[in-house]
Amino acid sequence: MKRIGVFVCHCGINIADTVDVKRVAEEASRMPGVVFARDYIYMCSDPGQALVRETISQEKLDGVIIAACSPSLHESTFRAAAQEVGLNPWQVEIANIREQCSWVHTDRKKATDKAIRIVSTMVEKTLLNESLSPIPVRITKRALVIGGGIAGIQAALDIADSGHEVILVEKDSSIGGHMAQLSETFPTLDCSQCILTPKMVAAGKHRNIRLMTYSEVEEVSGYVGNFNVRIRRKAPFVDWSVCTGCGLCMEKCPAKVPSEFDRGLSTHGAIYVPFPQAVPNKPVIDRDSCIYFRTGKCRLCEKVCEIGAIRFEQEDEIIEEEVGAIVAAPGYDTLPVTELKEYGSGEVPDVIDGLAFERLLSASGPTGGEVRRPSDGKVPKEVVFVQCAGSRDPERYKPYCSKICCMYTTKHALLYKHRVHDGQPYIFYIDIRTGGKGYEEFYHRAEQEEGIIYLRGKVAKIFQDGDKTVVWGTDTLSGRNVEIEADLVVLATAVVSRDSTGELVKKLRIQTGPNGFLSEAHPKLRPVESINSGFFIAGAAQGPKDIPETVAQASGAACKVISLFSRDHLEQDPAIAWVDEELCGGCRICVSVCPYDAREFDEERGIATVNEALCEGCGSCVAACACGATQQRNLSDSQIRRMVTASLGGE
Amino acid sequence: MAKVAYYPGCALKDRSSHLDRSARDAAVRLGFELDELETWTCCGAVPPVSEERVMNLIASSRILKSVRDSGRDTLVTICDFCYNTLKRVNYRIRNDEVARRRVNSYLAEEAPQRDYIEKDDSPWNDYLGEVRVLHLMEYLRDVVGYDGIAKGVVRSFKGVRIAPYYGCVMLRPHKEIQLDNPENPSIIEGFVEALGAEVVRYPYRTECCGSYLSVSSPDTSTRLCYRILTSAQQHGAQAMVMSCPLCFHNLDTRQKAISEAYPDFRPIPVFYFSQLLSLALGVGVEDQGFEKHYVDVTPVLEMIRDGSGRVDTE
Numbered sequence: 017m018k019r020i021g022v023f024v025c026h027c028g029i030n031i032a033d034t035v036d037v038k039r040v041a042e043e044a045s046r047m048p049g050v051v052f053a054r055d056y057i058y059m060c061s062d063p064g065q066a067l068v069r070e071t072i073s074q075e076k077l078d079g080v081i082i083a084a085c086s087p088s089l090h091e092s093t094f095r096a097a098a099q100e101v102g103l104n105p106w107q108v109e110i111a112n113i114r115e116q117c118s119w120v121h122t123d124r125k126k127a128t129d130k131a132i133r134i135v136s137t138m139v140e141k142t143l144l145n146e147s148l149s150p151i152p153v154r155i156t157k158r159a160l161v162i163g164g165g166i167a168g169i170q171a172a173l174d175i176a177d178s179g180h181e182v183i184l185v186e187k188d189s190s191i192g193g194h195m196a197q198l199s200e201t202f203p204t205l206d207c208s209q210c211i212l213t214p215k216m217v218a219a220g221k222h223r224n225i226r227l228m229t230y231s232e233v234e235e236v237s238g239y240v241g242n243f244n245v246r247i248r249r250k251a252p253f254v255d256w257s258v259c260t261g262c263g264l265c266m267e268k269c270p271a272k273v274p275s276e277f278d279r280g281l282s283t284h285g286a287i288y289v290p291f292p293q294a295v296p297n298k299p300v301i302d303r304d305s306c307i308y309f310r311t312g313k314c315r316l317c318e319k320v321c322e323i324g325a326i327r328f329e330q331e332d333e334i335i336e337e338e339v340g341a342i343v344a345a346p347g348y349d350t351l352p353v354t355e356l357k358e359y360g361s362g363e364v365p366d367v368i369d370g371l372a373f374e375r376l377l378s379a380s381g382p383t384g385g386e387v388r389r390p391s392d393g394k395v396p397k398e399v400v401f402v403q404c405a406g407s408r409d410p411e412r413y414k415p416y417c418s419k420i421c422c423m424y425t426t427k428h429a430l431l432y433k434h435r436v437h438d439g440q441p442y443i444f445y446i447d448i449r450t451g452g453k454g455y456e457e458f459y460h461r462a463e464q465e466e467g468i469i470y471l472r473g474k475v476a477k478i479f480q481d482g483d484k485t486v487v488w489g490t491d492t493l494s495g496r497n498v499e500i501e502a503d504l505v506v507l508a509t510a511v512v513s514r515d516s517t518g519e520l521v522k523k524l525r526i527q528t529g530p531n532g533f534l535s536e537a538h539p540k541l542r543p544v545e546s547i548n549s550g551f552f553i554a555g556a557a558q559g560p561k562d563i564p565e566t567v568a569q570a571s572g573a574a575c576k577v578i579s580l581f582s583r584d585h586l587e588q589d590p591a592i593a594w595v596d597e598e599l600c601g602g603c604r605i606c607v608s609v610c611p612y613d614a615r616e617f618d619e620e621r622g623i624a625t626v627n628e629a630l631c632e633g634c635g636s637c638v639a640a641c642a643c644g645a646t647q648q649r650n651l652s653d654s655q656i657r658r659m660v661t662a663s664l665g666g667e
Numbered sequence: 668m669a670k671v672a673y674y675p676g677c678a679l680k681d682r683s684s685h686l687d688r689s690a691r692d693a694a695v696r697l698g699f700e701l702d703e704l705e706t707w708t709c710c711g712a713v714p715p716v717s718e719e720r721v722m723n724l725i726a727s728s729r730i731l732k733s734v735r736d737s738g739r740d741t742l743v744t745i746c747d748f749c750y751n752t753l754k755r756v757n758y759r760i761r762n763d764e765v766a767r768r769r770v771n772s773y774l775a776e777e778a779p780q781r782d783y784i785e786k787d788d789s790p791w792n793d794y795l796g797e798v799r800v801l802h803l804m805e806y807l808r809d810v811v812g813y814d815g816i817a818k819g820v821v822r823s824f825k826g827v828r829i830a831p832y833y834g835c836v837m838l839r840p841h842k843e844i845q846l847d848n849p850e851n852p853s854i855i856e857g858f859v860e861a862l863g864a865e866v867v868r869y870p871y872r873t874e875c876c877g878s879y880l881s882v883s884s885p886d887t888s889t890r891l892c893y894r895i896l897t898s899a900q901q902h903g904a905q906a907m908v909m910s911c912p913l914c915f916h917n918l919d920t921r922q923k924a925i926s927e928a929y930p931d932f933r934p935i936p937v938f939y940f941s942q943l944l945s946l947a948l949g950v951g952v953e954d955q956g957f958e959k960h961y962v963d964v965t966p967v968l969e970m971i972r973d974g975s976g977r978v979d980t981e
Contacts (some may be wrong), residue, residue, distance in 0.1 A: 357850035477850075479870040592974065596801075 025084035027060035103498035104147035165193020167555025174574030176224035190294035199377035203458035240550030252300035265317035279372035282382035396503030406510035421508035599645035606637035673701035676749035685956025747911035761796030824864035830904035831855035936949035
């Protein structure tokens, strides 16, 4: 018979107040195989763990039961302690007498009796426990980063700098993301392009980064350390390996397509690069607007291309790669102005969103940095900025605060004032939120020195009246309704999760929250990990955030990947399903019930097998197996039978 | 001829009988009959849904149940207040289990005494919100279709500039009503276009007319209506169109008070949508109840033409 030690924890008063811990220890000492039993005030403390270690050595224990809190808290603590003195960790079990006993009962006698039964149950299990060793799983030390915005760029650079290979996948033809669209950044007013482009170039040139722009992840299979990904490289209809990026084709293309990058404020040809600083600086042909693809005639780009890089016959390519970790940084969108019916449904030409205003302010934008309104190109003299357009409105739009708008609207008004000295900016706001280094000072400067009028209240309606755009709002501080005949209105539209993020998460097994943003494993302590191991998250796809926060989170995610890659192999819990091949009848019911695709059918031998790397030890197949061929290690049928008997108080 | 269950409500039996009549005439020309419920009571006129008390839901639930029990699945109504009340009570019955159980226990108790509940062999069963409540505007848009209206038009409204007015309860609250977007609606505009008239777009079409303030604070209502009407006129309107009897009262009858309070005000004819519809479909001018209007509608009628030229306005 085994020599088992039972250690009963007081957990201060958490257990000891409701459970007579001394009696539990005393009763435990009479249980089969138990050679040692005692109580202690805090088993998880250093002295408590020392007690466990010393007793294992002195009493030559080959089984240990800690009667304490939930195994999810301290199972690993005590297994590690036991391992230090040579006891196999799978001989250590937790009897949960806190969450499942003392915390939920008040009657001391009954609770004590229940605690004794819980301990007795675990004694029965431990008597039959086998010594196991963890299953080693290899790691492919190559990372996939999805999304080439500032989050993805930063994560890719950090991982690549540590010496690991990175595949950076971006759906557009260039990396850069929304940050490339911005004019200047708050609160320092650095030029966004100037600080971003060096990073874009670095990512493009890094010897450890394989850039796959104009590409999308199609499918992800496998598990942490061993993912297989299928990536679709969309056909650009240009041979990028020979294209020099001279731009002649773009000049000659007769098609006119509204520029997504310029928020529809300018047009480009059907063959285009989204912006001049693109990385890689190679054009793509937009199939839907290309005259040749639509009518079968034109091919002008092909005629002007001196090196013959145009490839109308090109097709999408599927590339398969093995990676060990995946960072998802798919980015954000803003609520379309067309959704905001009271603000003109996008039908009023001089009602634009914040990103469009960024383009009007940008030196490389459609107006060369001059603020000119879309309808007639006039310089607007009265500009109304509307914050919380779709945010903080749980009844109709988004319940959450989009976080970045208070700051960027202040920046917009300030930059407008710097461009148009006799112009008057107004800002409608609910609250001004300036949580960030230097943010409050920036807001004060705008409010007190720059002549920006802040109106605390919501805007009810915006409509066009002649060449004016009329804004009806309320100023709750004076209690009056306000009507402004504006020349231009800028809406700080809500930051929203992308539709494409919804598609992506289905492929990745990452969870999303109620508003479609990626869910972190723990809101405070595991902010860059997904609940599924091997997946990490970064950027505004996880929730609205500004550039410094995005960069910090991206570096955090990269650090998690690097730490994963620092190990030679991963260890998988061995307490999983196994098959007694003599008994298996090959009915395959286990294959159908397994939620992790871990059960496979071996056609040659006619039996079902277990993929140890995928099995999570949930027990579904064990319960389903009709002939008892599938068993779970350290939870065999005979163990379960004896545990049930003990828990019912039987002999 | 197809019959559609029809709930007129109180206003359409008295002050707004011309709304009722023109709607019935127009329906016949479009090939369906507004089949008035044999017995009906007051719907409650909005207050029922403004508070939590389940007791307030009974009157509307009784009406809706009687429609269901007579084997019909659709109830058409015209008055915006009746529409709002019936539709929202129906929504509550569908979505609030406690209210549904309590309302049905009341209805079950009174059932034997009610003679309008048709006798059949089926056991008593709870009303679960099965009936579809439709505004006549909604029926025209979704069942008849604007194309169907346009086909039946025999008098031309070409060149007549008409300003749609929505008021409040026809579209709100959006979650429960789901008729059109309350901030940027298009249902009346589509209707006006189907008649061949020109739609006037102006900012006040969804602003409040003052509603019941017409009684308790008439000056407020006068001010609000002045803004609505002058805004429409500034944008070129020659006539207003709406469906709500209370809006009609405020925007038509109140023009007397507006003229007294605002010397610059010029009166503008106000129509129910059903009057324009029945006129367009060929019903006589004398059948529109224009004698009930405060503002003379003749200037607009003079612009409407049929095959033989000008419409007889005598």
